[in-house]
Amino acid sequence: MPIHAGQLLMVDLPGPVLDADSAQYLKEHHIGAVCLFGKNVQDERQLRALCRDLGAVLGEHALIAIDHEGGAIVRMKFWPVPPSAMSLGAADDVQLTRSVHAANARQLRSVGINWNFAPDMDVNVESANPVIGVRAFGEGVDLVTRHALAASEGLSSEAVAACVKHFPGHGDTHLDSHLALPRVDKPLSELEATEFAPFRAAAAAQVPAFMTAHIIYPALDSQHPATLSRAALTGLLRKEWQYEGVIITDSMGMRAIDDNYGRGPAAVQALAAGADMVMALGRREAQLATLESVSEALADGTLEAEQMTRSLERLHLLAQRFPATTHPDARLDTDAALYSEAWTRGLCTVRGAVPPPSGQPITVIAPREEARQNVSEAGLPARDLARRMHAHFEVELIEYDDPAHLDWPALSADLKAAGRLSVLATTGRHRQPALRAARPDLHLCLYNAYSVLDVDAPALVSFGAAPAALDAVMGWLRGEVQAGGTLPFTLE
Incomplete structure (x- = not known):
């Protein structure tokens, strides 16, 4: 044939x-x-x-x-x-x-x-x-x-x-x-x-x-x-x-x-x-x-x-x-709980990161949008993150398009004077060398885990920003879950 x-x-x-x-x-x-x-x-x-x-x-x-x-x-x-x-x-x-x-x-x-x-x-x-x-x-x-x-x-x-x-x-x-x-x-x-x-x-x-x-x-x-x-x-x-x-x-x-x-x-x-x-x-x-x-x-x-x-x-x-046959009766009802457990167990802290005190005024600094690129999905929009955090903290949001345009010394001084905790979120697929000037009180590393190498600050690393991952992040921020994972690469 x-x-x-x-x-x-x-x-x-x-x-x-x-x-x-x-x-x-x-x-x-x-x-x-x-x-x-x-x-x-x-x-x-x-x-x-x-x-x-x-x-x-x-x-x-x-x-x-x-x-x-x-x-x-x-x-x-x-x-x-x-x-x-x-x-x-x-x-x-x-x-x-x-x-x-x-x-x-x-x-x-x-x-x-x-x-x-x-x-x-x-x-x-x-x-x-x-x-x-x-x-x-x-x-x-x-x-x-x-x-x-x-x-x-x-x-x-x-x-x-x-x-x-x-x-x-x-x-x-x-x-x-x-x-x-x-x-x-x-x-x-x-x-x-x-x-x-x-x-x-x-x-x-x-x-x-x-x-x-x-x-x-x-x-x-x-x-x-x-x-x-x-x-x-x-x-x-x-x-x-x-x-x-x-x-x-x-x-x-x-x-x-x-x-x-x-x-x-x-x-x-x-x-x-x-x-x-x-x-x-x-x-x-x-x-x-x-x-x-x-x-x-x-x-x-x-x-x-x-x-x-x-x-x-x-x-x-x-x-x-591996036949290509449909299985409409496949049981998927336990998957959400399994994935939530897995995302939570992967959470890592570096440089002694701890959750902010409840009620602490927080300023979240995050990219406005992170577009989809090639095979990868889009990153988390800044407003979506701030919306989640509003439920537990008094949140102010600073959105940016280019991290090089942020004046970190001035920003840090202003927030400290106002009694606000600075929380930088990185939500993009690529690292941003311009963030090496950043000194936030806490870094939420929500996409490219290697961003912890650019930002010299205490950090929580989630390895992703899917809904269940963000639930795990919020659980840690509220002090309800531990970050028991081990960073699977060298912290330079």
Whole structure:
């Protein structure tokens, strides 16, 4: 039976329903998998209908995927939000991590999603990493390995395929591969001891799937990013580590690939290097260009038939093991309590932070808005935080758009003279070097945990600002809960 290019590709859809044109497109090109994003999600009923329609079109080997990491990487706002990986790393209870990811899988399985692009297995050793941060469990190899494997087990236990990412490691980069092509210039011995170690354990455990990183590792391949590198995918992962599961690329629409290699040629190169499936996301014309390039490579033998047949077998086995069937009766009623417990157990204090006295006049200083960026959701608006705090404190709010415009010495002097406690909240995905001049009485670190390195002040770290995380923060501020987590990276 001939292999069709579309069977080796994953695409995305334009909206929340499977319209007739999209359905015909999927059928005509024998597309094997679909990745869902926020644009495809409205509510639970709609999402279940979409997945049911996709399953009918894609057939018995349907793979329906989504990024449901937790924290700021979620697409479904109608369910309780799971804790971020770093929150779980701070709690450091692998059974809790397993239970949380089993609950994540129940959510996905209830609507018919059978593949979760999680957990993140990066060892986040770069505090200025612009794209990983709290998506990782922490900076320790052992910590990341234990929790990522537990997360994978939790997902599999509830019939959803896990996909560890971003092989062979995105934790030591200064660039975001959505925007540029990063390099990790480390000797092989150092890579093996750090970045590679969790992924080597995942290969030994034969986790269901690996996602590749669009990053050049000169110690492996001086010319090609891992996604396009036969040395990385076939030499290291398949042959040396004996991994037999599915290898899927990260989105080929990311500029690390699109700007440097082109969608179609890169897709062919990724498949030839050892990937089983290419994420051909984005505009329909880009998807068609990828289909055309892969079809030509199949026809002229550039892509070896035996290798592509084996890839298709792996993809079919994945779909057989994790069927894309809806489970509308899945019990999700205990998930909210589990997530609340997990967010609370991840709370960390640094530099001796203590809650303010009840009734203490407080001035909250926070960014006005934090926009959504790439894969991550938007940060917490300043007014939403102030509104929550009003219930327990007399709160004044100072909103800012650019922290460089804040006159911290003058602000601190004025607040001290007025008898007001200064509470700085950081709510954005990226660190803000301009905050190094800040000296608040208390720092609420509600998104990028590494902001505690910029603000030299007592701090409460929540690793996220989901509703349950904010409930935990408010519980600590009221003196009702303890912050028992351990910061999973070095406080420089």
